[in-house]
Amino acid sequence: MTTNPTLLDALRQAVGATHVLTEGDLTAYERDWRGRAHGRALAVVQPASTAEVAAVVRACAAHGTSIIPQGGNTSLSVGAVPDENGRQLVLSLKRMDRVRAIDGANLTLTVEAGCILQNVQAAAEGAGFLFPLSLAAEGSCTIGGNLGTNAGGTQVVRYGNTRELCLGLEVVTAQGEIWDGLTGLRKDNTGYDLRDLFIGSEGTLGVITAATMKLYPRPAAQLTAWAAVPSMQAAVDLLGLAHQRLGPGLTGFEVMGQFALGLVDKHFPQLRVPLWREAPYCVLLENSDHEGEAHARAQFESLLEMALEAGCVSDAVVAESIAQARGLWHIRESISLAQAEEGLNIKHDISVPIARIPAFCEETDALLAREIAGVRLVNFGHLGDGNLHYNVQAPEGVDPRAFLRDEEKRINTLVFDAVARHGGSISAEHGIGSLKVHELPRYKSPVALDLMRAIKGALDPQGIMNPGRVLVD
Structure with missing residues (x-):
């Protein structure tokens, strides 16, 4: 384990020694949910307040240490675990799990980033309201991670992605400053929309520490x-x-x-x-x-x-x-879960204009069947908003791990090129993370990428916030 005594001392002073983990089994923080990556952290730090998050970020900025913000660590795009060099700090927000306020008149609740989605739903229900975001991982994913990836789920057709459910954010910047944008206003036309800038940025621009989210009347x-x-x-x-x-x-x-x-x-x-x-x-x-x-x-x-x-x-x-x-x-x-039981597989989280989905499926199904004899396609998803999980399972009798190693790159190119031909996106709700970061330049406009790099450079000039995600270094 690589150590930095001066930084570790500053972190212990910021959050308490018991909440700076450097020894023991840190697998839960260092390995991604799908088991695709297992890194090594300099330390896992568990702040309990926004002020503590800010102190941690300031300490890391002073030492030039990279920060990996982490919620429930349920990312499907390897976006929330450290690399293998042992020099990155995992900033776990699990202790920041309070529901700060529920405003029935404004139909909002304000929650901290580490609050588990299922608990947000329960808090809304207990107050007589509906919080409609619903995901398979809702028992372990957190609202901060949902915002960081702009998660979708099963009710997007009516309520939209997490972005559409958010009215305000509290964010710690890459310099350790605190932006309090938790107003809950539905109309605020006073310049650039900073809230939407941080949502979907996967922790690469700052750390979301709390959010004001929309509530709805419960259906009869x-x-x-x-x-x-x-x-x-x-x-x-x-x-x-x-x-x-x-x-x-x-x-x-x-x-x-x-x-x-x-x-x-x-x-x-x-x-x-x-x-x-x-x-x-x-x-x-x-x-x-x-x-x-x-x-x-x-x-x-x-x-x-x-x-x-x-x-x-x-x-x-x-x-x-x-x-x-x-x-x-x-x-x-x-x-x-059934697909995981069947063996390792190649996952695709794509979106295509709804009217073109039948043609996409017919064309891509035939293409993969022609290229890989016996290929098995696990196609399911949120048709109401054009999002398919177009996954590829190895042919029967073929070792899944060898299939993943030998065919993933080729299959990704075949599928993503088909998505592009039909005017779609290679990431609908899972984010880019590190899994698709090298694919993005092939499918994203160079102008868009330049604008994204300019934003990243302006907000995180040291490049310490979740490096290697979304944009290639």
Whole structure:
């Protein structure tokens, strides 16, 4: 372990000696969630307040030491762990987990960055409101990480990404200064939007320490339906009908390929996946209604009757209870776990204009099948906002680790080039991290990259904030 006694002394003075970890098993902080990278930290520092974060950043800036901000360490793009040189500091915000305030009149809550998403949801519910951000990792991811990556999830079709849910931020700059932007104002036209600049920056510009987030009235009823569809085009057609019939009540619209659901059936048979053998895709819909369950059910039945007549649905079931609805959502959330059980895989978090998704899938499915005999595609995601998790599993009988080592670069190029041809993005909600940082120059405008570098240089001239992420050094 590389040490820097002078810096470590300053850190211990800032946060207390027990919250500067240098010995023992630090794997939870040094290895990413997918096991793609395992670095070595100079230390793991756990501040309990914004003032302590600022003191830590000032100390690191004085010593030229890089800082890796970390929340729940659930990043899927290797964006929150140190490299292997033992000279980077992990700044864990887990101790900063308070709900500071709930303002019912303004429909906001203010929370610290280390607050686990599930706890934010619970705090909102306890006050009689809805906080709609929902992710598979909500039991461990934190609101600071959600903001840092501009996370999406299952309700973006109605409420937007984390960016759209945020009204204000508190940020410690790369110089250790504190910007208090927690006003909660919905209108503030006084210059550049600093809030949106930090959201999605993956800790490369500063450290988000708290946020003021939007709340919504809780719906009177939420109903979930599961539909088998004959093609991806039929799924897009069903989405159009759902917008038409449900309007803003449509809060979730997920698509799941047959092979993806087959993996859930194989590895978690107790979940009893419905209708998956009968169609190439299934769709999960959620209708949130502010009138009541009877109205919501009537809307759903009208939508599904119309969809059956139009031929974009071959069969469907509507959950009869909250338990059944949760069971259907649990199937959707278990796809990634089932894929992990099947073996290492190549993940893609992409977005494509919704109207072009059927053509993208048809073209790219055929391309990969032609290039790699027996390739298995795990295609699922948030069709309602154009975001697919277009993942690639090794052919049966092929060693997954060797497949990842030998084919990942080629497959990424094939998929990302197809995404570009269809006017899409190579990262929809997971961020760039270090996993895609060398891919970005191929798919991002040179002008955009120059502007991003100018912002990075202005806000973090020492380059100490999460280096090697988003932009190539």
